[in-house]
Amino acid sequence: xxxxxxxxxxxxxxxxxxxxxxxxxxxxxxxxxxxxxxxxxxxxxxxxxxxxxxxxxxxxxxxxxxxxxxxxxxxxxxxxxxxxxxxxxxxxxxxxxxxxxxxxxxxxxxxxxxxxxxxxxxxxxxxxxxxxxxxxxxxxxxxxxxxxxxxxxxxxxxxxxxxxxxxxxxxxxxxxxxxxxxxxxxxxxxxxxxxxxxxxxxxxxxxxxxxxxxxxxxxxxxxxxxxxxxxxxxxxxxxxxxxxxxxxxxxxxxxxxxxxxxxxxxxxxxxxxxxxxxxxxxxxxxxxxxxxxxxxxxxxxxxxxxxxxxxxxxxxxxxxxxxxxxxxxxxxxxxxxxxxxxxxxxxxxxxxxxxxxxxxxxxxxxxxxxxxxxxxxxxxxxxxxxxxxxxxxxxxxxxxxxxxxxxxxxxxxxxxxxxxxxxxxxxxxxxxxxxxxxxxxxxxxxxxxxxxxxxxxxxxxxxxxxxxxxxxxxxxxxxxxxxxxxxxxxxxxxxxxxxxxxxxxxxxxxxxxxxxxxxxxxxxxxxxxxxxxx
Amino acid sequence: xxxxxxxxxxxxxxxxxxxxxxxxxxxxxxxxxxxxxxxxxxxxxxxxxxxxxxxxxxxxxxxxxxxxxxxxxxxxxxxxxxxxxxxxxxxxxxxxxxxxxxxxxxxxxxxxxxxxxxxxxxxxxxxxxxxxxxxxxxxxxxxxxxxxxxxxxxxxxxxxxxxxxxxxxxxxxxxxxxxxxxxxxxxxxxxxxxxxxxxxxxxxxxxxxxxxxxxxxxxxxxxxxxxxxxxxxxxxxxxxxxxxxxxxxxxxxxxxxxxxxxxxxxxxxxxxxxxxxxxxxxxxxxxxxxxxxxxxxxxxxxxxxxxxxxxxxxx
Numbered sequence: 062x063x064x065x066x067x068x069x070x071x072x073x074x075x076x077x078x079x080x081x082x083x084x085x086x087x088x089x090x091x092x093x094x095x096x097x098x099x100x101x102x103x104x105x106x107x108x109x110x111x112x113x114x115x116x117x118x119x120x121x122x123x124x125x126x127x128x129x130x131x132x133x134x135x136x137x138x139x140x141x142x143x144x145x146x147x148x149x150x151x152x153x154x155x156x157x158x159x160x161x162x163x164x165x166x167x168x169x170x171x172x173x174x175x176x177x178x179x180x181x182x183x184x185x186x187x188x189x190x191x192x193x194x195x196x197x198x199x200x201x202x203x204x205x206x207x208x209x210x211x212x213x214x215x216x217x218x219x220x221x222x223x224x225x226x227x228x229x230x231x232x233x234x235x236x237x238x239x240x241x242x243x244x245x246x247x248x249x250x251x252x253x254x255x256x257x258x259x260x261x262x263x264x265x266x267x268x269x270x271x272x273x274x275x276x277x278x279x280x281x282x283x284x285x286x287x288x289x290x291x292x293x294x295x296x297x298x299x300x301x302x303x304x305x306x307x308x309x310x311x312x313x314x315x316x317x318x319x320x321x322x323x324x325x326x327x328x329x330x331x332x333x334x335x336x337x338x339x340x341x342x343x344x345x346x347x348x349x350x351x352x353x354x355x356x357x358x359x360x361x362x363x364x365x366x367x368x369x370x371x372x373x374x375x376x377x378x379x380x381x382x383x384x385x386x387x388x389x390x391x392x393x394x395x396x397x398x399x400x401x402x403x404x405x406x407x408x409x410x411x412x413x414x415x416x417x418x419x420x421x422x423x424x425x426x427x428x429x430x431x432x433x434x435x436x437x438x439x440x441x442x443x444x445x446x447x448x449x450x451x452x453x454x455x456x457x458x459x460x461x462x463x464x465x466x467x468x469x470x471x472x473x474x475x476x477x478x479x480x481x482x483x484x485x486x487x488x489x490x491x492x493x494x495x496x497x498x499x500x501x502x503x504x505x506x507x508x509x510x511x512x513x514x515x516x517x518x519x520x521x522x523x524x525x526x527x528x529x530x531x532x533x534x535x536x537x538x539x540x541x542x543x544x545x546x547x548x549x550x551x552x553x554x555x556x557x558x559x560x561x562x563x564x565x566x567x568x569x570x571x572x573x574x575x576x577x578x579x580x581x582x583x584x585x586x587x588x589x590x591x592x593x594x595x
Numbered sequence: 596x597x598x599x600x601x602x603x604x605x606x607x608x609x610x611x612x613x614x615x616x617x618x619x620x621x622x623x624x625x626x627x628x629x630x631x632x633x634x635x636x637x638x639x640x641x642x643x644x645x646x647x648x649x650x651x652x653x654x655x656x657x658x659x660x661x662x663x664x665x666x667x668x669x670x671x672x673x674x675x676x677x678x679x680x681x682x683x684x685x686x687x688x689x690x691x692x693x694x695x696x697x698x699x700x701x702x703x704x705x706x707x708x709x710x711x712x713x714x715x716x717x718x719x720x721x722x723x724x725x726x727x728x729x730x731x732x733x734x735x736x737x738x739x740x741x742x743x744x745x746x747x748x749x750x751x752x753x754x755x756x757x758x759x760x761x762x763x764x765x766x767x768x769x770x771x772x773x774x775x776x777x778x779x780x781x782x783x784x785x786x787x788x789x790x791x792x793x794x795x796x797x798x799x800x801x802x803x804x805x806x807x808x809x810x811x812x813x814x815x816x817x818x819x820x821x822x823x824x825x826x827x828x829x830x831x832x833x834x835x836x837x838x839x840x841x842x843x844x845x846x847x848x849x850x851x852x853x854x855x856x857x858x859x860x861x862x863x864x865x866x867x868x869x870x871x872x873x874x875x876x877x878x879x880x881x882x883x884x885x886x887x888x889x890x891x892x893x894x895x896x897x898x899x900x901x902x903x904x905x906x907x908x909x910x
Contacts, residue, residue, distance in 0.1 A: 199652065199653070201686065202635045204645065207648070208646055211646055260686065276682070276692070278861045305856055305865075306859070312758075469872050471872070478645075478650065
């Protein structure tokens with residue numbers, strides 16, 4: 062067989078040289094990119110691997126429409142268009158930038174390209190619309206459906222990476238709503254699994270992927286190798302199991318069966334604090350503790366009675382004895398970390414026994430008048446019982462006979478909603494928006510206002526209603542400072558709630574768990590950059 | 596003969612099971628709370644905002660606005676076909692939840708009852724045979740301590756010693772994860788109380804039989820002590836103890852609930868308590884129904900045991 066030899070002309074040799082040189086440059090460039098990616102990854106995660114083990118408090122369905130406890134569980138499998146940073150500010154998440162606000166009720170989001178769901182399908186505008194429609198339709202029972210239904214007029218797919226939100230009316234905390242309650246699930250997986258979605262499978266874009274789930278028992282997740290935030294997560298997996306007993310949770314942490322716990326009995330705090338292998342951190346003033354009062358009740362409708370109860374209680378005693386120092390007194394209708402916080406005159410909400418007795422006497426109760434007997438509902442856990450006992454003693458000191466009923470949180474909530482209660486010991490976790498702590502609690506239309514303050518049959522203060530409606534119209538507290546100051550003065554005088562204190566939240570973790578920062582709000586930890594040195 | 600008895604007893608248990616189903620339905624609806632609240636996750640700490648009308652919409656969706664008789668008839672009609680519905684809270688199939696939890700509880704109860712029976716019977720026999728001697732006193736002391744110690748406290752002590760201080764056994768976790776070793780400490784915690792009761796019953800029954808003429812006759816005939824005790828005395832003394840064992844099996848459920856809580860075992864007890872707490876009515880109904888059927892079957896097993904041990908007994 063004759064062989065053919067390629068002859069190389071000087072010109073073709075030059076071309077070959079150019080091609081070779083170009084290839085070499087290209088190879089070096091790609092390698093550099095890869096290396097720098099790896100270098101970036103190493104900056105993100107000093108060490109990779111390991112499965113973080115923690116406690117599942119109440120995870121009933123791996124669905125983005127659900128609220129979990131701790132809240133960060135929802136951010137493991139799902140992302141939102143916007144991210145919530147450590148300082149509670151909002152940054153782009155699945156959206157490539159903050160939305161364009163066309164007018165007061167129209168927002169346009171440009172979405173990140175190239176993001177995939179865990180099932181391999183594309184994240185796009187259709188997926189966003191699908192999730193909003195699903196949430197509004199209430200296909201899965203969600204605490205967010207009502208709010209989204211109320212405010213959303215339409216969600217339109219402009220193109221595959223652009224989505225437009227049109228609202229029925231101005232929703233000042235819309236962006237917070239998007240960040241905190243609109244997780245994005247894969248429409249393909251949702252349709253495929255139907256009613257079993259969130260139980261037998263789930264697919265989001267989040268840092269971890271669904272492996273195994275037993276409702277309220279255990280969840281196992283594995284690392285998403287294609288997560289859009291390069292280099293994250295640092296961990297190979299995440300596992301949470303239910304351990305109802307607080308003591309057992311602590312023992313498991315000390316033994317090393319758990320790496321992190323978000324909730325434990327305050328009475329066990331000294332034990333943990335002295336443990337060398339455990340770090341305990343505190344987040345300030347996350348939970349507002351207060352007693353809603355039914356102002357439709359004949360006695361509680363009287364402002365003097367409510368003021369007397371406020372003067373009788375001592376929130377600091379609860380902080381010292383029940384929370385073991387993990388709390389702060391109330392100084393504003395907003396918590397200290399909230400942008401709307403303005404220190405108020407707290408004299409009307411601090412203990413003053415003599416004033417309490419004098420007001421009760423004026424209202425016709427006390428040694429010379431009628432005996433005031435009231436009933437307070439509280440939860441059935443350890444801290445609830447302790448608080449109930451303390452408050453009962455504090456009111457007894459001024460002559461009020463307080464009966465305490467320890468019931469389930471669900472039953473208490475139901476009673477408050479139906480107005481079938483007198484006082485209730487309640488805890489509230491709001492967001493850094495103007496709605497939760499102002500309008501929701503004091504406005505006649507507030508979804509969280511169970512006191513009937515400014516509602517039919519309850520104690521009325523029209524000025525507070527007006528102020529609440531003004532405050533909620535903006536997310537910029539500097540524009541409504543005067544209104545906040547006035548409203549605080551009025552509600553601290555009217556006391557539709559007994560203002561007790563803010564409870565701090567604590568997390569405990571093994572020393573080898575790194576970069577786990579206790580969230581500013583309870584349960585809002587970000588574990589994408591958590592790594593373990595073991 | 597045995598087959599006939601089994602078929603007849605199963606047939607007769609139908610009204611019992613129907614009664615249990617009705618009771619489960621009533622209990623589910625009588626328990627305090629609103630299922631719509633748990634279904635929407637509004638019972639979680641600190642979260643309470645809900646738009647007007649939402650709770651009513653969810654209640655309607657869950658079918659809770661229908662008359663109770665209609666709800667009962669629909670549930671029962673589906674239950675006989677094996678469809679126990681879906682949890683209001685987690686939307687999981689009730690049958691999945693219940694039959695996932697059942698093996699853990701059954702294994703725990705069987706292990707507990709077996710341990711309690713073996714230990715209790717042995718202690719009782721030793722105590723009776725050594726009446727008035729140190730063996731009797733030691734056995735009786737163990738029995739008294741057993742009935743006095745609260746199960747919940749004992750479980751915590753076992754965990755502290757054998758899962759934390761000397762980590763031989765797992766502290767928490769399922770059988771699926773650790774194997775049967777996960778049930779050793781829970782079994783020990785629950786078994787102590789029934790073992791003590793069985794020991795006392797066995798001792799009493801053995802003493803009564805040992806004082807009978809037939810025992811004196813057997814001894815006079817030159818039979819060995821072992822044969823007299825285990826073949827003649829024990830066989831006659833065991834019947835009332837089997838009755839106690841049968842009753843104890845039902846009582847174990849209470850202890851199992853507390854122990855499942857401590858050791859975080861994913862059993863029926865935990866499922867039922869959670870269902871009650873959240874007023875997840877269908878979970879309550881499904882769990883109570885399955886527990887009721889399990890007990891009806893366990894009673895049948897006990898009765899059959901009677902027949903095997905003493906062929907004179909006819910059911």
